[in-house]
Amino acid sequence: MQAVQTKNIKLKQEKILGPWQLAWIRLKRNKLAMAGLYILIFMILVSVFGPIISPYKMETLDLSNISSPPSLAHLLGTDEVGRDVLTRVMYAGRISLSVGVVAVIISVVIGSIVGAIAGYYGGIVDAVIMRIVDIFMCFPFLPLLIMIAAVMSDYKVHPDYRIYVVMFIIGILSWPGLSRLIRGQILALREQEFIQAAEALGLKDKRKIFKHLLPNTFSSIIVSATLEVAGAILTESSLSYLGLGVTPPTPSWGNMVNVVTDAYVFQFQPWRWVPPGLCIFITVMAINLLGDGLRDALDPKLKR
Amino acid sequence: MRQYITRRLLEMIPVLLGISIMIFAIFQLAPGDPISAMVDPKTSAATKAKLREQLHLNEPIIVQYKYWIMDMLKGNWGESFYYKQPVTKVIHSFLWNSFYLSLASFILGALLSIPIGVLSATKQYSKFDYIFTVIALIGISMPSFFFGLLLIKWFAVDLKIFPVSGMTNPGSIASGFALFKEVMYHMALPLIVLTFGSLAGLMRYTRSSMLEVIRQDYIRTARAKGLREKVVIYKHALRNALIPVVTIFGMSLPGLFSGAIITEQIFNWPGIGPIELQAVNTRDYYLLMGINMMLAFLTLLGNLIADVTYAVVDPRIRLK
Numbered sequence: 001m002q003a004v005q006t007k008n009i010k011l012k013q014e015k016i017l018g019p020w021q022l023a024w025i026r027l028k029r030n031k032l033a034m035a036g037l038y039i040l041i042f043m044i045l046v047s048v049f050g051p052i053i054s055p056y057k058m059e060t061l062d063l064s065n066i067s068s069p070p071s072l073a074h075l076l077g078t079d080e081v082g083r084d085v086l087t088r089v090m091y092a093g094r095i096s097l098s099v100g101v102v103a104v105i106i107s108v109v110i111g112s113i114v115g116a117i118a119g120y121y122g123g124i125v126d127a128v129i130m131r132i133v134d135i136f137m138c139f140p141f142l143p144l145l146i147m148i149a150a151v152m153s154d155y156k157v158h159p160d161y162r163i164y165v166v167m168f169i170i171g172i173l174s175w176p177g178l179s180r181l182i183r184g185q186i187l188a189l190r191e192q193e194f195i196q197a198a199e200a201l202g203l204k205d206k207r208k209i210f211k212h213l214l215p216n217t218f219s220s221i222i223v224s225a226t227l228e229v230a231g232a233i234l235t236e237s238s239l240s241y242l243g244l245g246v247t248p249p250t251p252s253w254g255n256m257v258n259v260v261t262d263a264y265v266f267q268f269q270p271w272r273w274v275p276p277g278l279c280i281f282i283t284v285m286a287i288n289l290l291g292d293g294l295r296d297a298l299d300p301k302l303k304r
Numbered sequence: 305m306r307q308y309i310t311r312r313l314l315e316m317i318p319v320l321l322g323i324s325i326m327i328f329a330i331f332q333l334a335p336g337d338p339i340s341a342m343v344d345p346k347t348s349a350a351t352k353a354k355l356r357e358q359l360h361l362n363e364p365i366i367v368q369y370k371y372w373i374m375d376m377l378k379g380n381w382g383e384s385f386y387y388k389q390p391v392t393k394v395i396h397s398f399l400w401n402s403f404y405l406s407l408a409s410f411i412l413g414a415l416l417s418i419p420i421g422v423l424s425a426t427k428q429y430s431k432f433d434y435i436f437t438v439i440a441l442i443g444i445s446m447p448s449f450f451f452g453l454l455l456i457k458w459f460a461v462d463l464k465i466f467p468v469s470g471m472t473n474p475g476s477i478a479s480g481f482a483l484f485k486e487v488m489y490h491m492a493l494p495l496i497v498l499t500f501g502s503l504a505g506l507m508r509y510t511r512s513s514m515l516e517v518i519r520q521d522y523i524r525t526a527r528a529k530g531l532r533e534k535v536v537i538y539k540h541a542l543r544n545a546l547i548p549v550v551t552i553f554g555m556s557l558p559g560l561f562s563g564a565i566i567t568e569q570i571f572n573w574p575g576i577g578p579i580e581l582q583a584v585n586t587r588d589y590y591l592l593m594g595i596n597m598m599l600a601f602l603t604l605l606g607n608l609i610a611d612v613t614y615a616v617v618d619p620r621i622r623l624k
Contacts, residue, residue: 135322138607140599142565143580147327147596150584151334234447238566241449242581260453267461277450285445292441 023219026297033293039286043279047093056084058091059249070271077271079259089275092251096280099167099246100233106171107232108225111178112217116209118179119186126183136176145173145235149244159247166245170232178224185217219298226291230284237280253280309612316604323600324376327593328369334589376597382590386583391594394579399598401471402575405491406564409498414553417503418546421510425545426537428515440504452497452570459493466493469572494571498564502556509552514545547618554610 017025027033051058056074062082070077076085118129152165189195190213198208239245240254248255256276260266265273356362360371375382381391424433460468471490472478478486517523518541526536568577576595583591 131318131322135319135326138319138600138603139323139326140596140603143596143599146565146580146584147330147592150587150592151330154335154587230445234445237447238449241447242566242569244584254447257450257453266453266457270457273453277447277453280447280450281445284447285441288441288445 023294023297027293030293030296032289033297036286036289036291036293039282040290043093043283043286044097047090047097050090051087051094054084054087054090056087058087058251059083060087067265067269067272069269076275077269079272080265085272085275088251088256089253089279092253092256092276093279093283095163095246095250095252096233096236096254097283099163099170099236099252100229102167103170103174103232103236104225104228106168107174107178107228108221110172111175112182112214112221114175115179115182116186116214116217119183120190120205120209120213122187130180130183133176133180136173137180141173142235142238145169145239146242146244148173149239153244153247159250163246163250163252166236166239170235170239174228174232178221178228181220181224182214182217185220186213189213189216223291223295223298226287226294230287230291233280233284233287253277305612305615308615309608312608312611316608319604320601321373324373324597325369327596327600328372331589331593332365334587372593381594381597384583384588384591386586386588386591391591394591395576395594395598398574398576398579401573402564402568402577404487405494405568405573405575406498408491408495409502409564410553410556412495412499413502413506413556416499417506418510418549421507421549422514422537422542422545424507424511425514425518433511436507440507443500443502443504446500448497448501448566449570451500452494452567455493455496456570466490471574490571490573494564494567494573497567497570501567506549506552506556510545510549513548514541517541517545520544547614550617551610551614554606554613557606557609 027037060083062078064082065074065078066082067080068074068078068082074084074086076089079085079088114129114133118126148169149166152169153162157165186209195208195212198212203212236245236252237254237257240247240252241258243255243258246252246255253276257273257280259269260273360368363371379392381395383389384391384394387394420436424436427433456468459466467473467490469490472483472486476483476486518537523536523541526540527533531540564573564575565577565580567573568575569581572578576599580592580595582588583595
């Protein structure tokens, strides 16, 4: 009897855990996802604090020591004007990571609002919005991006502000997928009793959408936003590699790889283009691992 | 079926119109005078004015759009400033090179991903499954340009096994089988990059579709009546598992023409990718608009083919 009671108490204690805590426990059990999380935290810390610790500045030129291979003084060597490659890679990390995150924030804000409106109102509003989404989704993503980036760069934006343009373009082009996802969920959610209750209480549409419907889609928003950050970083790096994204002197991992257009650098100075490329790969991989883990943790139904 | 296809074709019209408006609007946003990009700076003001009149640049934007879209429909896609040739001709001469490369990658992808996906599913959580899950993850996380560069560095520059770039040897006059061999030789590295990037999605999709199917009751029935495991998996399960996979393959059809821009650029493969990027750099607007319209059209067509094949392979989906 005593044993049964303690068991019951234990069960009750377990029930107190909220859904987010449960998800966190599930996530902690997933070794790959945790590895991804740690790698990501490491990359963020190095990008944020590395440049402060580094004895070199991003723009410090050292013309007596150009294109030197990795050494103790310069762990990843120097470039053609003697700037420390490691320091630039860390600065580039700041740029690439923030482009990824901000672009996704833009995309999530637009995507969830548009999706929620389409799903909630249905009918003609839904039809019109979904046709627009169709148009966006039918469009080959990269060609469209290249085209817009080209037109934007004709405006001769100062290199320091280019990154905002890139964030904006990627964000504005990647919301349709998310909005379709949110719309589907809202369509199902709005038929449930709690929305009828909200209706009966006479709540305003705005309150119903933002307080009652959207929070119920948070777990899928988080999962797709995480995976989208990986995609946005890849997109930014490809654009910057092509010279259409973030442009020098502002370093980004993508435009640092662009030094390979110089065949000599490509062949004989791999320390200048391999590290930024590896950084893209490792970061994107870490985010993908984390995103997959989050999907399993937040949506137990999907877990096989 | 015919009715369904007709309806879908008709539905494409408003979407295409929307896309054309978007493309047109983007180019209206471009700053500067399109004429000065087109002709050399020494051209007299009078000639410029005449050209402006000819291209309807003095009209309101809506009228300009009307002229442009009517010309597009008539097959007059304007002239490329850079190539001094009609846009349609330029696109035609490069499109097929892209197509060959992507088709090869498509076939290779199918040949690899379906068996791997099936094996991963039947041996779920095994070492095999684990290894290929990791490989798939590497595939989607690796930036294609970086992977391409690494391959060029190792296999073309250092080991000299494969050529660095291009589709044929410079000045090659090979034909017939010799030409085919030469092209395949040049295709090897870009093919690896392209296939590696697309493999992940196809593989995981086959795997999860297969996992779903082998949980069904009729698979248990098949096993219960004593069929060999091979027959159960490859005859009963695989056929049904492939139904959704067909859609994924259909969805990658449009990519046959546009999916390889960056890879083509890295390997200097004479396809649509390098042409598009060059058109961007030279601000060859008519060519850019033409390429983008065509890619959008092919995307729509690819989606249609995907849906139709899906309806064909799965009789349960009898078009509403």
